[in-house]
Amino acid sequence: MQTPEPLTTDAALIRGEPLDKFPEDLYIPPDALRVILETFEGPLDLLLYLIRRQNLDILDIPVLLITQQYMSYIDAMQDLEIELAGEYLLMAAMLAEIKSRMLLPRPPVEEEEGADPRAELVRRLQEYERYKEVSENIDAMPRVGRELFPVQLPPQRIDVDKPLPQLQIDELLLAFREVMLRAELFTSHHIQREPLSVRERMSGILERLQNGERIAFASLFLPAEGRLGVVVSFIAILELTREELIQIDQSEPYAAIHLCIPGAGNKPTLQYDKISGDSA
Amino acid sequence: MSEARSSEIVDESIMHCIEALLMAADGALSIERLESLLANSGEPDRKAIRVALKALEAHYAERAAVLVEVAGGWRFQVREDYAELVGKLWEERPPRLSRALMETLALICYRQPLSRGEIEEVRGVSVSSSIIKTLLEREWIRVVGYREVPGRPALFGTTRQFLDDFNVKSLEQLPTLPEIRDLDRLDEAVRRLRGETDTQDESEENAEQTVESAGSETGEAPESPEPPQSDALH
Amino acid sequence: MSEARSSEIVDESIMHCIEALLMAADGALSIERLESLLANSGEPDRKAIRVALKALEAHYAERAAVLVEVAGGWRFQVREDYAELVGKLWEERPPRLSRALMETLALICYRQPLSRGEIEEVRGVSVSSSIIKTLLEREWIRVVGYREVPGRPALFGTTRQFLDDFNVKSLEQLPTLPEIRDLDRLDEAVRRLRGETDTQDESEENAEQTVESAGSETGEAPESPEPPQSDALH
Numbered sequence: 001m002q003t004p005e006p007l008t009t010d011a012a013l014i015r016g017e018p019l020d021k022f023p024e025d026l027y028i029p030p031d032a033l034r035v036i037l038e039t040f041e042g043p044l045d046l047l048l049y050l051i052r053r054q055n056l057d058i059l060d061i062p063v064l065l066i067t068q069q070y071m072s073y074i075d076a077m078q079d080l081e082i083e084l085a086g087e088y089l090l091m092a093a094m095l096a097e098i099k100s101r102m103l104l105p106r107p108p109v110e111e112e113e114g115a116d117p118r119a120e121l122v123r124r125l126q127e128y129e130r131y132k133e134v135s136e137n138i139d140a141m142p143r144v145g146r147e148l149f150p151v152q153l154p155p156q157r158i159d160v161d162k163p164l165p166q167l168q169i170d171e172l173l174l175a176f177r178e179v180m181l182r183a184e185l186f187t188s189h190h191i192q193r194e195p196l197s198v199r200e201r202m203s204g205i206l207e208r209l210q211n212g213e214r215i216a217f218a219s220l221f222l223p224a225e226g227r228l229g230v231v232v233s234f235i236a237i238l239e240l241t242r243e244e245l246i247q248i249d250q251s252e253p254y255a256a257i258h259l260c261i262p263g264a265g266n267k268p269t270l271q272y273d274k275i276s277g278d279s280a
Numbered sequence: 281m282s283e284a285r286s287s288e289i290v291d292e293s294i295m296h297c298i299e300a301l302l303m304a305a306d307g308a309l310s311i312e313r314l315e316s317l318l319a320n321s322g323e324p325d326r327k328a329i330r331v332a333l334k335a336l337e338a339h340y341a342e343r344a345a346v347l348v349e350v351a352g353g354w355r356f357q358v359r360e361d362y363a364e365l366v367g368k369l370w371e372e373r374p375p376r377l378s379r380a381l382m383e384t385l386a387l388i389c390y391r392q393p394l395s396r397g398e399i400e401e402v403r404g405v406s407v408s409s410s411i412i413k414t415l416l417e418r419e420w421i422r423v424v425g426y427r428e429v430p431g432r433p434a435l436f437g438t439t440r441q442f443l444d445d446f447n448v449k450s451l452e453q454l455p456t457l458p459e460i461r462d463l464d465r466l467d468e469a470v471r472r473l474r475g476e477t478d479t480q481d482e483s484e485e486n487a488e489q490t491v492e493s494a495g496s497e498t499g500e501a502p503e504s505p506e507p508p509q510s511d512a513l514h
Numbered sequence: 515m516s517e518a519r520s521s522e523i524v525d526e527s528i529m530h531c532i533e534a535l536l537m538a539a540d541g542a543l544s545i546e547r548l549e550s551l552l553a554n555s556g557e558p559d560r561k562a563i564r565v566a567l568k569a570l571e572a573h574y575a576e577r578a579a580v581l582v583e584v585a586g587g588w589r590f591q592v593r594e595d596y597a598e599l600v601g602k603l604w605e606e607r608p609p610r611l612s613r614a615l616m617e618t619l620a621l622i623c624y625r626q627p628l629s630r631g632e633i634e635e636v637r638g639v640s641v642s643s644s645i646i647k648t649l650l651e652r653e654w655i656r657v658v659g660y661r662e663v664p665g666r667p668a669l670f671g672t673t674r675q676f677l678d679d680f681n682v683k684s685l686e687q688l689p690t691l692p693e694i695r696d697l698d699r700l701d702e703a704v705r706r707l708r709g710e711t712d713t714q715d716e717s718e719e720n721a722e723q724t725v726e727s728a729g730s731e732t733g734e735a736p737e738s739p740e741p742p743q744s745d746a747l748h
Contacts, residue, residue, distance in 0.1 A: 300600055
């Protein structure tokens with residue numbers, strides 16, 4: 001019989017909570033179970049885990065036991081609606097086949113060589129385990145950016161025309177993707193819907209207002225741009241207003257509408273030095 | 281003065297910690313920053329840090345790298361005498377743009393007009409002045425206004441030059457956020473932007489290399505680390 | 515040997531030129547590259563360069579930055595002892611690499627050249643495009659050829675950049691791939707498996723075990739499911 005091993009203090013942390021907080025007989029909250037189940041890197045990984053967890057020998061797996069355990073994990077994953085790779089189900093089918101072969105009377109000896117799925121499974125488990133193990137060893141090696149920091153000092157002066165670094169559009173987009181993923185901003189409805197042309201127009205309108213002048217609302221709509229252009233301008237103005245980057249004036253009902261930057265009159269100028277001067 | 285007295289005792293371990301930090305840092309480090317970084321490494325006070333910096337400065341006096349004090353603090357630089365030699369390093373290969381710079385530019389592109397503080401908010405780290413300066417010098421971004429809040433932070437937007445350098449006519453041609461999110465759609469968008477119909481053809485040409493010649497159980501890493509351009513996004 | 519004789523004479527000026535180049539370079543510099551960069555600075559031959567490198571290595575042996583040789587050549591890097599301290603310079607921790615990515619990389623390392631399909635065969639699960647893309651972008655792997663079968667799948671191999679980033683000179687310095695344990699026993703077991711039915715009565719009894727009880731044992735699990743963000747910097 002299996003007896004659960006004593007839980008140690010360096011047990012896994014699930015959402016910051018050590019697992020040993022859960023009494024052994026208590027059912028694991030689905031969230032925690034999900035975290036465990038999602039860590040498996042595929043059916044071989046799950047099988048290896050089941051085998052190693054019980055200190056079983058890969059060469060002598062009790063197939064019926066392992067199959068049953070495997071299936072209960074698969075069921076649990078399906079209950080939690082974890083997206084199951086097809087490979088998990090394929091493995092389930094393979095295990096079922098092995099099981100049925102074992103229960104059936106032995107077929108004649110002429111069975112083709114190498115066709116025993118159980119031997120094949122043992123071979124694959126061993127092979128996978130080698131790479132799993134060595135990948136952990138490689139991951140543990142010091143590497144640049146994590147433990148190793150190469151020195152790259154700027155020169156005090158440089159004598160050549162330094163060629164300007166080039167940037168490819170895909171590098172830029174991937175950088176953007178990464179920062180957005182990190183900040184989890186892709187989920188925001190606000191920015192998903194916003195066409196980029198609006199953003200461009202916002203910059204343009206804002207810049208036109210920088211000399212402190214008031215600009216007629218109507219002058220921002222160019223018939224030449226067509227209906228779409230008008231819509232883009234309009235949304236840009238609304239967005240600028242919402243962000244309090246501009247204000248909209250109308251001295252009396254039906255009078256011309258004007259735009260200006262908030263508190264216009266104090267004549268701001270473009271101060272580039274402001275940017276480099278305000279270093280942290 | 282007590283300063284003079286303590287200046288004779290250099291804490292070697294603190295000096296090496298400072299040396300490590302300055303060798304790895306992207307820019308200058310102020311004494312205050314060093315003090316906070318070293319809080320768990322001997323917790324030297326500012327005086328002790330200054331003493332260690334002086335000792336380091338003296339040690340490097342005769343070396344190719346030199347420790348200098350600039351506006352933002354202390355930094356190592358390659359000595360001016362080697363300007364021409366070091367220049368050769370870049371003649372052959374333009375320097376790479378940092379990830380921080382690319383992310384900053386991308387955020388300005390997609391969320392303009394926005395301020396440095398807003399970029400920092402999204403990135404979760406501070407944006408160095410030198411990045412903003414580089415982008416302004418490169419004329420990829422411009423100041424389009426100021427946010428009317430205390431401090432009046434500048435608001436940045438992208439420029440025509442940016443569009444030209446990236447070979448797009450307007451920002452509208454860039455992929456939308458949902459496209460960027462989905463890697464396969466992003467691939468498609470990039471190919472569209474490059475005006476390529478099918479990159480497959482290109483890689484076919486590179487493919488002449490046979491498996492045999494590539495068979496590298498030899499332990500030798502292949503010569504050029506760069507994957508063929510066309511593979512960059514596959 | 516003539517090498518031994520010349521090793522006693524270090525050309526100081528050449529040594530400092532090399533020091534300047536290595537301190538400024540973005541990545542390791544090979545002896546060949548140094549030779550061509552120094553063509554107008556004393557025109558040292560490779561032997562003289564090696565002598566100077568050895569002298570530099572000795573000089574920096576006790577400093578916070580050390581001179582090391584990796585696959586791509588020589589570079590200065592901050593001594594590993596300072597990893598934790600230096601890591602504080604950046605608020606973001608370096609992203610943890612997923613197990614899927616590391617397993618894919620390990621397979622490419624030890625079995626190159628091989629195709630994505632072959633990786634999937636061993637791992638028993640499909641390899642996502644984003645993993646291959648990440649590895650290509652990091653320039654840890656590259657396409658070294660195509661297998662001449664229908665679909666012409668790309669074959670991947672590791673790069674010099676990979677070796678440099680993992681601080682080794684060649685693939686041989688990577689951890690050894692564990693042998694298949696008990697090869698004899700495996701053969702025997704396979705033969706036995708083919709030859710006889712083994713009764714599973716005993717295990718049948720245990721088979722009642724449910725996920726609930728299996729789950730509660732996972733305190734000992736972390737062999738495979740690693741706790742999140744554990745060793746990002748260790």
